[in-house]
Every structure is written in structure tokens, then in C-alpha cells.
Amino acid sequence: xxxxxxxxxxxxxxxxxxxxxxxxxxxxxxxxxxxxxxxxxxxxxxxxxxxxxxxxxxxxxxxxxxxxxxxxxxxxxxxxxxxxxxxxxxxxxxxxxxxxxxxxxxxxxxxxxxxxxxxxxxxxxxxxxxxxxxxxxxxxxxxxxxxxxxxxxxxxxxxxxxxxxxxxxxxxxxxxxxxxxxxxxxxxxxxxxxxxxxxxxxxxxxxxxxxxxxxxxxxxxxxxxxxxxxxxxxxxxxxxxxxxxxxxxxxxxxxxxxxxxxxxxxxxxxxxxxxxxxxxxxxxxxxxxxxxxxxxxxxxxxxxxxxxxxxxxxxxxxxxxxxxxxxxxxxxxxxxxxxxxxxxxxxxxxxxxxxxxxxxxxxxxxxxxxxxxxxxxxxxxxxxxxxxxxxxxxxxxxxxxxxxxxxxxxxxxxxxxxxxxxxxxxxxxxxxxxxxxxxxxxxxxxxxxxxxxxxxxxxxxxxxxxxxxxxxxxxxxxxxxxxxxxxxxxxxxxxxxxxxxxxxxxxxxxxxxxxxxxxxxxxxxxxxxxxxxxxxxxxxxxxxxxxxxxxxxxxxxxxxxxxxxxxxxxxxxxxxxxxxxxxxxxxxxxxxx
Numbered sequence: 001x002x003x004x005x006x007x008x009x010x011x012x013x014x015x016x017x018x019x020x021x022x023x024x025x026x027x028x029x030x031x032x033x034x035x036x037x038x039x040x041x042x043x044x045x046x047x048x049x050x051x052x053x054x055x056x057x058x059x060x061x062x063x064x065x066x067x068x069x070x071x072x073x074x075x076x077x078x079x080x081x082x083x084x085x086x087x088x089x090x091x092x093x094x095x096x097x098x099x100x101x102x103x104x105x106x107x108x109x110x111x112x113x114x115x116x117x118x119x120x121x122x123x124x125x126x127x128x129x130x131x132x133x134x135x136x137x138x139x140x141x142x143x144x145x146x147x148x149x150x151x152x153x154x155x156x157x158x159x160x161x162x163x164x165x166x167x168x169x170x171x172x173x174x175x176x177x178x179x180x181x182x183x184x185x186x187x188x189x190x191x192x193x194x195x196x197x198x199x200x201x202x203x204x205x206x207x208x209x210x211x212x213x214x215x216x217x218x219x220x221x222x223x224x225x226x227x228x229x230x231x232x233x234x235x236x237x238x239x240x241x242x243x244x245x246x247x248x249x250x251x252x253x254x255x256x257x258x259x260x261x262x263x264x265x266x267x268x269x270x271x272x273x274x275x276x277x278x279x280x281x282x283x284x285x286x287x288x289x290x291x292x293x294x295x296x297x298x299x300x301x302x303x304x305x306x307x308x309x310x311x312x313x314x315x316x317x318x319x320x321x322x323x324x325x326x327x328x329x330x331x332x333x334x335x336x337x338x339x340x341x342x343x344x345x346x347x348x349x350x351x352x353x354x355x356x357x358x359x360x361x362x363x364x365x366x367x368x369x370x371x372x373x374x375x376x377x378x379x380x381x382x383x384x385x386x387x388x389x390x391x392x393x394x395x396x397x398x399x400x401x402x403x404x405x406x407x408x409x410x411x412x413x414x415x416x417x418x419x420x421x422x423x424x425x426x427x428x429x430x431x432x433x434x435x436x437x438x439x440x441x442x443x444x445x446x447x448x449x450x451x452x453x454x455x456x457x458x459x460x461x462x463x464x465x466x467x468x469x470x471x472x473x474x475x476x477x478x479x480x481x482x483x484x485x486x487x488x489x490x491x492x493x494x495x496x497x498x499x500x501x502x503x504x505x506x507x508x509x510x511x512x513x514x515x516x517x518x519x520x521x522x523x524x525x526x527x528x529x530x531x532x533x534x535x536x537x538x539x540x541x542x543x544x545x546x547x548x549x550x551x552x553x554x555x556x557x558x559x560x561x562x563x564x565x566x567x568x569x570x571x572x573x574x575x576x577x578x579x580x581x582x583x584x585x586x587x588x589x590x591x592x593x
Contacts, residue, residue, distance in 0.1 A: 009400040012389040012435075016401070017240075017382040017450020025239040028385050030412055034202040034227045036104040039271055040065055046274055053250075053294060054094040054279040057165040061271075064098060070169050071102035073191035078133060078155050082107035082202075085129040085210065089113040089122060090137035091281030092257055095159050095167065095184060097267060099135055100209075100257075104227070107202050111210035111222075112257040115281075116559065119146055126151035128222075128419070129210065133157065135184070137164075144181045159184040204228035210419055211260050213360045214563045222419035223260070223360040230264055232412035233363035234272050236383035241371025252296035254280045254305055255562070260364035261328045265356070266300035269365075285312040292317060298324045298370070302562035303332055303487070306353075310343045319347035324370055328356035330563045331454060333480040334532070336487065337376050355379045357452060361415040361428065361438050366407075367452050378451040379444075386411030389437060390446055393458050396432075404445045406458055408437035443471065460566065462492040462500040468543045475502055475544050481532045482525050484512045489555050489564045493548060493573040502546040503573045507554060514551035522549065548573070 007014050018026050031038060043051075043061040051061040059067070080086065086103050088110060090096050096112065103110045113125055115137065126134060126147065134147060135157045144156045158181040169188030182190070204227045212220040251270045255262030270277040278294050280287075288308055299305070299322060306325065313319070322344060332340065337353050344351040354369025357379030369380035382388050387410040390399040399405040408430060415438070417425035430437045444454040456473025463469050476490040486507045495501040512518050526546075529539040556565040 010389075010398055011401060011446045011450075012387055012398065012432075014401075015387065015450075016448055017388070017446075018384045019450070021239065021384045025384050028232075028235045028239060030204060030228050030232045030235060032204040032228075033231075034104050034107075034204070034206065035208060035230055035268065036068065036101045037199075037202070038231060039101065042272060042274065049274070050276045051271060052094050052097060052277050052279060054092075054281065055165045057094050057167060059094055059167075064094075064101070064271075067098045067167070067169065068101035068105060069197075070188050070191045071098055072105040073194040073197060074187035075102060075108065075133065076106060076196070077190050077194040080106065080108050080133060083109065083207070084133075085109045085111055085131050086133045086135065087111050087113055087122075087126055087129060087131040088135045088257075089115060089117060090135070090159060091115045092253060092262065092267075092279045093137070093159065093164060093281055094279065095164075096257055097277075097279070100263070104202075104208055106200055107206060109207045109210060112263065114256060114258050114559070119143060123147055123150040126153055135159070137161075139181070141181065156181045157184050157187070158182070202227070204231065207416065209260075209263070211263065211360055212258050214259065214558055221360075221421075221424070224416045224419050225260070225264075225363055226416050229363055229413050229415055230268065232385070233264065233365040233383075234269060236385040236411065236413060237269065237365050237368050238273070240381055240384045241368050250276045250278055250294070250296045251298040251300060252278045252280060252291060252294075253300055254283050255300065255302070255328075260360045261300070261358065265328060265358065265364045270298075283308070288312050289314050289317060292319060292322075295321045297321055298326070300326050300328060302327055303330050303336055304557055304562040306332070306336065306340050310339060313347070317347060319344060319349040319351075322349045322351050325351050325353045326356050326369060327354070328358065328364065331355050331379070332376075333477070333487065334377060335480065335483070335485070357442075357454060359438075359440055359442075362409055362411075362440070363413050363415070365413065366409055366440065373449075375449075375451050378447070378453045380451065382409075382446065382450050382452055383411070383413075386413065387435065387437075388446060388452070389432065390444075393443070396430075399445070401448045402445055404443060404455055407440045407442050407444055407446075407452065407454075408432070409440055410435050410437045414438045443473070464498045464500060464543060466498070466543065468541075470500075470502065470544055472502070474538075475504070475540060475546065477532055478530060478538050478540055479504055479506070479522075479526075479546075481530050482522065484509055484518060484521060484525075486510075487555055489566065489569055490546065491566060491570040491573050493570075493577050495547070498543075501548070502544065503548040503550065504546040505550050505552050505555060505569055507552060518551075519549060 047062040048060050051064045052059045086108050100110045132154045134153045137159045138161045163185050168185050208227045209225045210222050253266035257263040267277050280291050340353045352374050358364035358366040367380040367382050372381045389408040390405040393406040441458045442454050443456045456471045460472040472490045479488045486509045488506045490504045492500040493503040526540050529537045532538050556568050558565050
């Protein structure tokens with residue numbers, strides 16, 4: 001009771017998200033070791049339990065560790081040293097996961113490039129990271145020759161299409177100058193030449209991964225994560241969600257490994273929890289039923305994956321085994337959440353749909369909706385062990401619980417820095433009262449239960465000639481609550497009088513037509529209060545109402561991250577404005593028009 005009286009009302013001081021946690025949960029000891037050794041120690045109790053299911057390839061924890069050792073010895077034989085950056089460009093295959101643990105075992109750093117990257121992009125990153133080894137999937141001899149000639153890569157290792165589900169690391173080792181590549185399955189034969197097989201010891205401070213931001217508001221940034229960053233994120237999440245209460249042994253991993261949400265949040269979390277990771281390297285409307293038939297319990301998904309599920313899962317497919325659907329790639333709107341709940345109920349599943357929140361810079365884990373009381377309108381509970389602060393984005397004055405502002409996060413899971421870009425790193429971090437925080441760039445508020453509700457990106461705003469500031473995500477959130485709108489995206493567009501105005505790209509619910517009546521209905525809704533969550537109503541100001549609306553069948557998304565591609569839409573809106581061939585409908589600022 002006295003503690004309640006002493007509350008200040010400020011999240012950074014009261015830390016109400018950790019009020020029921022133990023001392024050791026609030027102050028966890030992060031082991032000073034690497035991820036590989038952590039997995040090895042934890043899995044000693046269940047080595048023969050299945051760890052990975054990838055297409056038709058299945059592997060136990062024992063097999064995963066053994067394959068990782070074999071690959072690490074082969075890499076050592078090929079000249080890989082501690083601190084080298086190994087570039088991997090393949091879908092979410094078992095071989096990619098084993099390669100990460102292999103690199104981590106010997107102190108090499110792994111970076112995962114988008115599997116669909118162009119030769120130009122791959123060549124750029126090979127030179128950027130000075131990678132001595134490039135590991136890829138099904139690249140042709142000619143492509144490998146071009147990449148080798150345009151970089152300092154010494155060896156190219158290719159996983160051939162026919163060997164994806166037939167892992168045999170003891171094929172005969174052969175490489176010719178005409179092939180310019182080593183067969184991935186011959187790494188076992190190469191490993192036999194490596195005499196030093198002792199388990200190397202590594203520090204938690206050593207770099208482990210270079211992964212990428214989604215690039216939804218700019219060019220993707222290369223984020224350097226240490227072993228300690230990764231392990232801290234996992235421990236914070238476990239202490240917050242109390243994973244012993246999470247039922248179900250299987251998870252579905254869909255997001256590519258080049259994003260932390262794909263590799264760390266989905267795959268590594270699963271393995272460090274002692275569960276089975278179902279890898280989905282080719283999820284689509286043609287394969288989604290096959291993945292659900294693998295009986296996943298927890299799905300690490302996104303709004304796009306939820307739509308894919310709703311639109312393509314067989315009507316009679318029993319989904320009763322699904323207990324959690326986590327949207328981490330982007331935020332589920334209240335209507336999207338409702339559609340998801342109704343869909344799973346029709347398929348015999350009582351599913352908790354929750355929004356997670358994270359940035360690549362916090363190893364994609366900033367809050368968790370799993371293992372805590374569900375609040376679907378939020379992004380889950382802030383992580384126990386971390387600290388959070390809400391500040392005014394302009395004055396940097398700290399905000400209280402329930403007050404909207406810019407989210408800052410502090411903890412040992414905050415990234416080391418952007419690769420070879422100290423200036424950008426310093427720009428992303430802030431020191432306040434002796435504590436270093438990461439500026440997430442996300443606007444929102446923290447409630448007194450320690451849950452975070454995002455309201456938009458700080459970078460997605462514009463200032464009109466009237467000096468009014470408009471946050472696009474705020475407008476988007478309100479529009480998304482309209483019953484006629486299935487989903488939408490709001491971007492700025494140049495305007496001769498106002499400097500900038502809003503344009504909304506709108507996907508309508510099935511029962512609504514793309515006509516003047518629907519446009520007028522949206523105009524009417526824009527001029528009245530609307531419920532945006534269970535306990536909050538909001539109304540657009542006159543200058544926030546979109547001047548243009550374009551009805552579209554679907555919103556463009558960044559492949560892999562599944563986030564809405566705002567840069568593309570902003571460029572599209574600008575281009576159409578410049579050409580004076582606006583394809584949307586003009587929505588006047590007054591109700592009568």
C-alpha cells in the first residue's frame with residue numbers, strides 16, 4: 001500500500017510493468033557466453049527432442065548441434081577467423097539455422113541477406129562486410145562467377161535445390177574453377193581436415209549477428225547485435241511471459257531470417273524455449289494449408305499472414321491446436337483482430353491474437369503479448385528487466401502513464417550499433433539521468449499495467465503551411481476503425497496551398513462498393529467521434545481529414561517484413577499529383593461537400 005502511495009506516475013521511475021516480478025526477474029544475470037553454448041547447455045535435458053521441421057527435413061536438438069559443429073569445422077578449414085562476417089542468402093531453411101550456430105560457435109558473425117536479393121545488392125553487401133565466405137541457395141555457376149569477381153569472397157558455398165530436404169554433410173568434396181562453388185553437402189568432407197575440434201569459448205560482448213531494419217520509413221539499416229543483446233532479449237521475454245505457462249510445443253516461423261523478428265524472435269526464441277520450430281521458407285496461398293497441417297501451436301505472424309490464413313485455409317481444416325497468433329511484422333487494427341478471432345473460432349480454435357512490438361535495434365523484442373493477460377488493443381507488456389520512458393518528441397520532457405509521446409527503451413538487449421556508422425548510432429541513442437536509452441521512433445503511451453499502445457511513427461508526420469502538424473499513423477488508426485474499411489495506409493502528398501495534405505489508400509470490406517456513396521459515408525465518419533479501442537474515442541481535426549482517397553484491392557507490403565510499403569505509396573501519391581491524373585476521389589474538408 002505504501003508503495004502505491006509513493007508512485008510518481010512516471011514509467012521510468014515506477015516501472016509498473018515489473019511490479020509483480022521477483023528481484024532476479026527485474027535484475028537478471030545475462031550469461032557471458034554465446035548463443036550456441038547457451039543452446040547446448042539448455043538442450044542437454046532434451047537432446048533427442050525434435051528441434052526443427054523444415055519442409056520434410058526433421059532434426060533433433062542433437063542433430064542440430066552436431067551439424068553446427070561440422071559446418072563450423074568446415075568454415076575453419078576454409079580460413080574463417082573470429083570476427084569474420086559470413087553472408088548467407090537463402091530462404092528459412094534448416095541449413096541457414098545450422099549455419100548461424102556454426103558461425104556463432106567459432107566467433108564468426110552471420111548476416112542474412114534477403115533470399116530474393118539481386119546480384120547488385122548481394123555484391124554490395126559482400127563488399128560492405130568484406131565477407132570471405134558467401135553461402136547461398138541455388139545460385140547458378142554464372143551468378144557465382146559474377147559475385148566472386150565483384151567482391152573479395154574467397155569461397156562460395158551453394159545449397160543445391162535437390163539437397164534442401166536431403167541433408168548429408170558427407171558428400172565427396174569437389175570444387176572446380178568452372179563451378180566457382182562448393183556444394184553445401186560436402187562441408188562434412190571438408191570438416192574432416194580440421195584437426196582442432198575443441199569447443200571454443202566466447203564472450204557475450206562479441207558480435208553475433210548483423211540483421212536489417214524493415215526499411216518501412218527509409219533505407220534498411222545494418223544492425224549489429226552481440227550475443228549479450230540476443231540472450232538478454234530472450235531472458236527478458238521469458239521472465240515477462242513466464243513461458244512455463246505457454247502450452248504447445250510447436251511454433252511457426254514465417255518471417256525471413258534477415259529480420260530479427262524472423263530469426264531471433266521466432267526461431268531462436270523457439271529453440272531456447274525448448275520447443276520445435278516449424279520453418280516456412282515458401283509460405284503462400286498454395287502451401288499455407290500444409291504448414292497448418294504440421295500442427296503449430298504458436299504462430300509468429302503478421303496482418304498479411306492473418307489475411308493469407310483467412311483467405312486460403314481449407315474450410316474443414318481443424319485448427320484447434322493453435323493457441324497464439326502474434327502479429328509482430330505490423331499492427332493488427334481492432335477490426336483485423338475481430339476478423340481473426342471469428343475465423344479461428346470457426347476452425348475450432350480459441351486463439352489469443354496479440355500484437356508484439358519491437359525494433360531490430362531491440363532484437364525485435366520490446367514487449368510481449370504472450371503469457372500475460374491479453375489486451376488486444378495494445379502491443380503487449382513491456383519487458384521485465386528493461387526500462388521504458390515516454391517523452392515529448394520536441395521538448396524531451398517525460399510523460400506520465402497514459403500520456404502520448406515518444407517511446408524510449410533501455411536494457412541490455414539494445415543493439416551495439418549500426419554497422420560502421422557511429423554517427424547514426426549516436427543519433428539513435430539518448431542518455432537521460434545517467435541511463436542510455438534507444439529512441440524507438442514510435443509514438444504511443446504506457447498504461448498503469450505496463451502495456452504499450454503505439455499510435456504511430458515519429459518520422460511519419462508533416463507540417464502544413466498553417467504550421468499544423470499531422471501524424472499520418474494517427475489518421476490511419478482512426479480510419480482503420482471505420483466499419484467499411486478493411487485496411488488503409490495514409491501518406492502525405494504535396495499541395496500548392498497547404499504545402500502537404502493527406503492521401504488515404506483504402507481497402508474496403510467486402511460488402512462496400514468503391515463508389516460515391518461509400519466515399520460520402522467515409523466523409524461523414526471523418527467528421528464525428530469514433531471508437532478506436534475498447535476505452536478510447538477519437539475524432540479527426542479538420543486539417544487531418546484526407547483530401548484524397550484511392551480505393552485499392554490491397555496495400556503494397558515490403559517483402560519479408562510484411563510491413564506496409566509507405567515509401568512506395570508516398571512516391572505513388574506524389575507522382576500522380578505531379579501528373580495531375582489523381583486516380584482517387586477528392587474528399588472535401590467539410591461535411592456538406
